[in-house]
Amino acid sequence: MSQNLRVAVIGAGRMGVDHIQRLDRRIHGAEVSAVVDIDPDRAAAAVAGIPGAAAMSSVEEALENPDTDAVLLATPGFLHEDALHAILGRDLPVLCEKPLTPDSASAWRVVQAEEKLGRQRIQVGFMRRYDAEYAQLQALIRGGELGEVLMLHHQHRNPSTPPGFTNEMLINDSVVHEFDAVRFFTGEEIVSVQVRTGKATRNAPAGQQDPQHVLLETESGVLADVEIYVNAEFGYEVATQAVFEQGIFRIGNDAGPYLSTQGRWGGPVSPGFAARFSTAYDREVQAWVDAARRGGIDGPGAWDGYAAAACCEAGVEAQRTGRSVAVTLNDKPSLYLQA
Ligand code: ISE
Numbered sequence: 001m002s003q004n005l006r007v008a009v010i011g012a013g014r015m016g017v018d019h020i021q022r023l024d025r026r027i028h029g030a031e032v033s034a035v036v037d038i039d040p041d042r043a044a045a046a047v048a049g050i051p052g053a054a055a056m057s058s059v060e061e062a063l064e065n066p067d068t069d070a071v072l073l074a075t076p077g078f079l080h081e082d083a084l085h086a087i088l089g090r091d092l093p094v095l096c097e098k099p100l101t102p103d104s105a106s107a108w109r110v111v112q113a114e115e116k117l118g119r120q121r122i123q124v125g126f127m128r129r130y131d132a133e134y135a136q137l138q139a140l141i142r143g144g145e146l147g148e149v150l151m152l153h154h155q156h157r158n159p160s161t162p163p164g165f166t167n168e169m170l171i172n173d174s175v176v177h178e179f180d181a182v183r184f185f186t187g188e189e190i191v192s193v194q195v196r197t198g199k200a201t202r203n204a205p206a207g208q209q210d211p212q213h214v215l216l217e218t219e220s221g222v223l224a225d226v227e228i229y230v231n232a233e234f235g236y237e238v239a240t241q242a243v244f245e246q247g248i249f250r251i252g253n254d255a256g257p258y259l260s261t262q263g264r265w266g267g268p269v270s271p272g273f274a275a276r277f278s279t280a281y282d283r284e285v286q287a288w289v290d291a292a293r294r295g296g297i298d299g300p301g302a303w304d305g306y307a308a309a310a311c312c313e314a315g316v317e318a319q320r321t322g323r324s325v326a327v328t329l330n331d332k333p334s335l336y337l338q339a
Contacts, residue, residue, distance in 0.1 A: 005293050006033035008062040010083060011075035012046040013037075015097050018274055019072050019285060024050050026282055030289040033067040059083050063090050070292045072285075073097060081106045088113050088121060093292035095285065097125040099176060100305025104313050107306040108330060114302050115333045123288050123297040124305040126180040128238075130283040133251035137242055138185050140249055147245025152185065152224035154178050155239045155252075157232040159272065160203075167208050170228050171195070171315035175214055178226045179311035180304060181240070188218040189307060193314040194324040203231040214315065215324075235269030236276050303336035 009020050012035050023032050036056045037043040043055035056062050062071070063086055070093040073083055077099040084101070087094045088110075100122070101107045114122055128134050141149045156174055165173070182190060194215040204210035211229035218224070239252035258267045270276035284299065291298035307329060314325040 005030040005289050006067050006069045007031065007072050007289075008034040008036060008056075008065065008068045008070075009046075009072045009074060010036045010059055010062065011073065011079075011097075012039070012042040013074065013076075014274075016072075016074035017046055018281070019074055020046050020050070022282060022285055023072070023289075027286050027289055029293060030070075030285075033069075034062045034065060036062045059086055063087065063092070068092065070094065070289075077102045081110060084110050084122065085113055088117055091117065091121065093121050093123075093288075093295075093297070095123050095125060095288045095292075096305070098180075098305070099172070099309060099312070100124050100302060101309060102172065104306060104310040107302070107309040111302045111306050111333065111336075115335045118335070119295075120297050120301050120335065122302040122305070123291070124300045124302065124308075125284065126177065126184070126300045126304065126308075127277050127280045127284045128177055128181055129184050129280075129299060130287065131277060131280040134181065134184070134280075137240065137249055137251050140244075141185050141242070142187065146247040146249065149186065149222060149242055149244050151243040152182060152222065153241040153243070154181070154224060154226040155237060156226060156228050157235075157237040158230040159233055159235055161205065161208070161230045165205070165208065165230070167319065168316050170208070170210065170212055170230055171214070171319060172312045174230060175226055175228050175315060176308050176312055177238075178214070178224070178228075179216070179308045179315075180300065182216055182218065182222075182224045183304065183307060184300070185240075185242070186218050186220070186222055188220055188222065189329060190216050190218055190311050190327050192217045192324050192326050193311060193318045195315060195319040196322070197319075201229075201231055203233060205231075212319070214318075216311075236272045237269060238273075238276065301336060303332060 032053045034054045035046040047053040047055045073096045081101045196213045197209045214226040216224040242249045287298040314327045318325040
């Protein structure tokens with residue numbers, strides 16, 4: 001493809017706007033051709049200043065537009081399934097913000113539709129895979145220089161939660177990243193999830209038990225524990241400590257620059273995920289654009305979205321029952337076996 005990839009962005013909320021600015025200002029080989037939002041003012045505001053970009057109010061309108069080469073789907077997850085089937089129906093590449101869909105049954109229907117199409121058109125927005133340190137840890141695990149990885153300790157801390165953030169969303173919206181990270185690091189499926197709750201912060205809104213402790217096990221028996229703490233107040237911190245046979249590897253702790261002054265030393269903590277992962281998001285979207293121009297994907301696909309949805313389902317049941325819950329997956333279709 002010699003011309004730019006013309007991208008219709010669906011959803012002009014927080015992530016949609018972030019991606020629109022990224023596509024417009026930092027990504028090579030792509031341009032925003034349309035923005036869809038049910039709120040016409042939001043769509044109009046999002047295209048203001050982007051030459052040639054049209055504001056639209058429905059997915060169908062964007063898909064019928066001859067100027068749409070690809071779609072970036074950034075609506076809430078419950079709207080993804082219908083949009084993904086329509087996009088696959090047009091055989092267009094799509095970068096779908098996480099989650100693929102909110103539950104494993106609908107995610108599986110999407111996997112089946114893509115399998116029927118016969119090529120991978122869906123890339124899922126698990127941006128942590130594009131973070132340089134995440135990639136280093138994956139390479140270390142796969143390369144075996146420190147022997148086998150035995151355990152993973154994850155900390156996922158957010159300063160606060162937006163209104164309406166339910167107890168289940170600690171799993172579905174936040175720990176979903178750890179499910180994907182553990183699968184990415186180890187190359188294995190997660191076989192069980194357990195959730196424990198203990199002493200809670202007084203800073204959580206009513207109905208939310210925060211923090212929570214999530215324990216996962218992979219196929220080969222790697223144990224991963226996750227501290228999910230979404231009202232931590234001090235800032236945004238996402239880190240992993242990997243325990244190997246011959247060493248420990250730590251990623252994600254803000255590693256400077258450190259300043260020493262007035263008898264103290266230290267440095268800033270990220271305020272939120274947009275800042276913490278801004279480079280990873282840029283790399284993710286650039287990789288998708290480059291791959292879409294060649295007719296493929298370059299990153300997590302529909303199978304990964306489906307597996308994460310199954311883990312979330314097990315996680316929410318584990319949260320509710322206090323039991324260890326098995327993750328059950330359908331057989332992996334051949335389309336995804338090399339991926
Ligand atoms: C949010 O939706 C994200 O995806 C962030 O990466 C995560 O840290 C946060 O907990 C979620 O609510």
